[in-house]
Amino acid sequence: MNATIAARVNILFASETENAEDWxxxxxxxxxxxxxxxxxxxxxxxxxxxxxxxGTLENLRGVKLIQSLxxxxxxxxxxxxxxxxxxxxxLVDPGMVAAMSETVLxxxxxxHRQHYAYRAQQHERRWHRHRQYLAADRTVGLLGxxxxxxxxxxxxxxxxxxVAGWSRRPKAIEGVKCSTDLRSVxxxxxxxxxxxxxxxxxxxxxxxxxxxxIKKGGxxxxxxxxxxxxxxxxxAALDSGHLAHAYLDVFExxxxxxxxALWRHPKVTLTPHAAALTDARTAVPRIVExxxxxxxxxxxxxxxxVERGY
Amino acid sequence: MNATIAARVNILFASETENAEDWxxxxxxxxxxxxxxxxxxxxxxxxxxxxxxxGTLENLRGVKLIQSLxxxxxxxxxxxxxxxxxxxxxLVDPGMVAAMSETVLxxxxxxHRQHYAYRAQQHERRWHRHRQYLAADRTVGLLGxxxxxxxxxxxxxxxxxxVAGWSRRPKAIEGVKCSTDLRSVxxxxxxxxxxxxxxxxxxxxxxxxxxxxIKKGGxxxxxxxxxxxxxxxxxAALDSGHLAHAYLDVFExxxxxxxxALWRHPKVTLTPHAAALTDARTAVPRIVExxxxxxxxxxxxxxxxVERGY
Numbered sequence: 094m095n096a097t098i099a100a101r102v103n104i105l106f107a108s109e110t111e112n113a114e115d116w117x118x119x120x121x122x123x124x125x126x127x128x129x130x131x132x133x134x135x136x137x138x139x140x141x142x143x144x145x146x147x148g149t150l151e152n153l154r155g156v157k158l159i160q161s162l163x164x165x166x167x168x169x170x171x172x173x174x175x176x177x178x179x180x181x182x183x184l185v186d187p188g189m190v191a192a193m194s195e196t197v198l199x200x201x202x203x204x205h206r207q208h209y210a211y212r213a214q215q216h217e218r219r220w221h222r223h224r225q226y227l228a229a230d231r232t233v234g235l236l237g238x239x240x241x242x243x244x245x246x247x248x249x250x251x252x253x254x255x256v257a258g259w260s261r262r263p264k265a266i267e268g269v270k271c272s273t274d275l276r277s278v279x280x281x282x283x284x285x286x287x288x289x290x291x292x293x294x295x296x297x298x299x300x301x302x303x304x305x306x307i308k309k310g311g312x313x314x315x316x317x318x319x320x321x322x323x324x325x326x327x328x329a330a331l332d333s334g335h336l337a338h339a340y341l342d343v344f345e346x347x348x349x350x351x352x353x354a355l356w357r358h359p360k361v362t363l364t365p366h367a368a369a370l371t372d373a374r375t376a377v378p379r380i381v382e383x384x385x386x387x388x389x390x391x392x393x394x395x396x397x398x399v400e401r402g403y
Numbered sequence: 404m405n406a407t408i409a410a411r412v413n414i415l416f417a418s419e420t421e422n423a424e425d426w427x428x429x430x431x432x433x434x435x436x437x438x439x440x441x442x443x444x445x446x447x448x449x450x451x452x453x454x455x456x457x458g459t460l461e462n463l464r465g466v467k468l469i470q471s472l473x474x475x476x477x478x479x480x481x482x483x484x485x486x487x488x489x490x491x492x493x494l495v496d497p498g499m500v501a502a503m504s505e506t507v508l509x510x511x512x513x514x515h516r517q518h519y520a521y522r523a524q525q526h527e528r529r530w531h532r533h534r535q536y537l538a539a540d541r542t543v544g545l546l547g548x549x550x551x552x553x554x555x556x557x558x559x560x561x562x563x564x565x566v567a568g569w570s571r572r573p574k575a576i577e578g579v580k581c582s583t584d585l586r587s588v589x590x591x592x593x594x595x596x597x598x599x600x601x602x603x604x605x606x607x608x609x610x611x612x613x614x615x616x617i618k619k620g621g622x623x624x625x626x627x628x629x630x631x632x633x634x635x636x637x638x639a640a641l642d643s644g645h646l647a648h649a650y651l652d653v654f655e656x657x658x659x660x661x662x663x664a665l666w667r668h669p670k671v672t673l674t675p676h677a678a679a680l681t682d683a684r685t686a687v688p689r690i691v692e693x694x695x696x697x698x699x700x701x702x703x704x705x706x707x708x709v710e711r712g713y
Contacts, residue, residue: 188537191563192516195538198562199516202509211674212522218666220658225680227498228505251561252508253501348530356528364521370535 102127102138102384105153107145111162111371116141119377124384139384142169143371150174158182158387160380162371164189164241165318166397167291181397182383188375190244193288196316196368197245200340201233201254201284204312209338209362228253234282234307236298237289237317238264238271245288257281261294279306284314291318292402301326304336312338316368319345324355331360342368412437412448412694415463417455421472421681426451429687434694449694452479453681460484468492468697470690472681474499474551475628476707477601492693493705493713498685500554503598506626506678507555510650511543511564511594514622519648519672538563544592544617546608547599547627548574548581551679555598567591571604589616594624601628602712611636614646622648626678629655634665641670652678 104120104127106113113131120129120141128135133152140153143162150169153159154176161169161184169175203209207223214221232255235242243266246256250268257270259278264271272278275298279285285307289295299315299322307313313336315322322341330336341355342364355361379394386393397403414430414437416423423441430439430451438445443462450463453472460479463469464486471479471494479485513519517533524531542565545552553576556566560578567580569588574581582588585608589595595617599605609623609632617623623646625632632651640646651665652674665671689704696703707713 191538192535195512195562196516198508199512199518202505202512203518206506206509207677208509208513208672208674211677212672214675215666215673218661220675222675222677222680225502225677225682227682227685228501248562252505252558351528356525362518362522363525364518365524365530365532367517367521367532367535370532372535372537375537 100126100388102388103135104129104384105133105137105140105149105156106131107140107149108143108162109146110144111373115373116162116377119373120380123377123381127384139387141380144168150176153179158383158393160184160383162376164371165290166403167318170397170399170402180393181399182393183395183397183403184371184376184379185240185395186371186376186379188372189369190240191375192372193241193316193369194245194248196342197286197288197314198248198252200312200314200362201249201286203340203362204284204314204338205231205254209360213359229255231255231283232257232281232308234259234278234285235269236275236278236285236287238266238269239288239290241288245286275303276306279303280308283308283311285311286314287317287321289317289321290403291320294402296320297323299323299327301329304330307336309335310337312336312340314340316340316342319343319347324353328354328358331358336360338362340364342366410436410698412698413445414439414694415443415447415450415459415466416441417450417459418453418472419456420454421683425683426472426687429683430690433687433691437694449697451690454478460486463489468693468703470494470693472686474681475600476713477628480707480709480712490703491707491709492703493707494681494686494689495550495705496681496686496689498682499679500550502682503551503626503679504555504558506652506674507596507598507624508558508562510622510624510672511559511596513650513672514594514624514648515541515564519670523669539565541565541593542567542591542618544569544588544595545579546585546588546595546597548576548579549598549600551598555596585613586616589613590618593618593621595621596624597627597631599627599631600713601630604712606630607633609633609637611639614640617646619645620647622646622650624650626650626652629653629657634663638664638668641668646670648672650674652676 137156139158140156141160151174159181164183166183233249235258238258238260246269249256257278259275338360340362383394447466449468450466451470461484469491474493476493543559545568548568548570556579559566567588569585648670650672693704
């Protein structure tokens with residue numbers, strides 16, 4: 094690879110969703126030798142992509158690296174125009190990882206401190222205090238123990254919560270009850286948080302069987318992808334009184350259509366896929382690291398395993 | 404003191420608000436030599452009080468210790484029946500301290516992640532994503548740097564927030580910009596959190612002048628006492644658009660009357676004085692520690708300075 098990369102790299106920025114003005118000045122400052130292009134007006138070495146404009150992927154056959162600007166790459170992998178054989182890297186942005194943990198804590202604490210219930214009471218101007226639980230009385234189950242799950246686990250443990258975690262492959266994280274048995278993790282959990290990549294194996298993972306194993310009065314927090322959740326089975330688990338609340342950030346499709354029942358469900362708190370956004374300030378150093386690795390022929394970081402799907 | 408205390412201590416439990424069934428079994432298990440009484444049917448050595456029934460304080464002139472079951476003691480101090488010269492101890496319950504930090508984090512994160520705004524959008528079924536900030540972009544100001552403030556500071560710092568803190572006497576907490584100048588702390592803060600004891604010096608501390616110094620788009624979180632806040636001046640700061648949101652747990656009087664405008668203000672989130680409750684499981688060991696100190700004549704913990712007011 095070393096021999097094929099010129100000292101000066103042409104970098105295409107191709108995104109219909111990310112703001113070029115947030116990225117280009119930081120990229121130019123960090124990569125002064127290279128050229129950052131908004132259109133493929135020269136042979137491209139590296140493409141930075143997130144929802145690339147139609148026709149972009151078709152023209153990336155000769156590039157050395159496609160670097161996603163997001164952590165989730167299931168849409169790129171599903172696109173038949175994605176060139177085979179070109180390394181595709183996920184973005185592991187420390188700012189985005191921290192943002193995701195903030196959102197996990199915000200929702201876990203909203204449920205744990207019963208703020209969802211107090212908001213409903215405020216609407217009725219009703220002053221009524223509920224029994225308080227200690228963090229040590231609660232178990233938070235994390236689905237996914239990669240970069241996101243392990244950071245959230247550490248921060249939940251620091252607040253005194255018990256933490257259980259599910260991953261496809263066996264993992265060991267200090268203080269976390271790690272398991273590869275999804276049902277056993279769900280049945281230990283008061284709050285179940287989905288942070289998984291969307292693959293054929295994780296689609297519909299939040300279904301009636303798993304939701305029914307969460308402890309009564311618990312909650313579900315889906316911050317991963319809409320495809321992880323079977324909406325109708327969640328609504329049934331909320332309406333039966335088994336689950337107290339759901340916090341949903343992701344939907345299928347997005348934006349969530351205005352006539353979808355989730356918008357108005359009294360036990361659902363919705364956010365518009367805003368749980369954790371890439372921040373160019375923390376992401377650019379990671380992208381620069383991969384470009385410097387490419388330039389010097391060292392192994393690239395966070396290359397996607399196409400078979401595995403992430 | 405040693406000589407005046409028998410090996411067996413008579414302990415009166417006197418509270419109209421705390422559930423005796425939560426406390427008595429734990430107290431009896433931890434103090435097997437002593438007698439726990441619900442009525443003063445024998446000479447009392449120690450009184451455990453939180454909103455004691457009328458007439459209780461008048462009969463405590465001879466006791467060796469009045470141990471509050473709460474951290475805040477301003478109501479006991481204001482009661483003319485509180486016997487002079489009897490040591491009054493505040494309760495520093497580690498479970499209550501942890502609960503308060505959970506509530507601080509829940510509200511700071513609700514504001515920081517703009518969940519209050521997303522809830523309003525959900526009501527309108529509007530899908531619109533706001534700009535994301537990193538924790539490092541925000542400063543949380545803490546009013547009060549005692550047991551509560553220092554625990555909250557440590558947990559906010561661990562999430563990457565900048566933390567400033569105000570206290571009456573100079574303090575030094577690693578990583579916290581400590582100051583005795585209230586206006587300077589307010590003007591550094593995006594979110595201002597009140598954790599102060601209520602004294603003649605801290606009454607009305609959250610007034611137009613201080614609220615106006617908080618950064619535009621910021622929030623106020625009052626978890627201390629209703630008397631700290633000038634309600635009308637907060638409403639003006641919210642209505643002018645200077646502050647984005649307020650999180651209020653405490654009011655004057657409580658319960659907050661149903662006709663109070665705060666119940667229905669769209670920029671106010673209310674909870675019914677539930678930010679942090681004493682938990683008998685974590686509190687009893689601290690009460691036992693003070694009783695054993697009394698029994699063996701050692702200095703008592705957390706004795707209130709009546710002049711200072713806490």
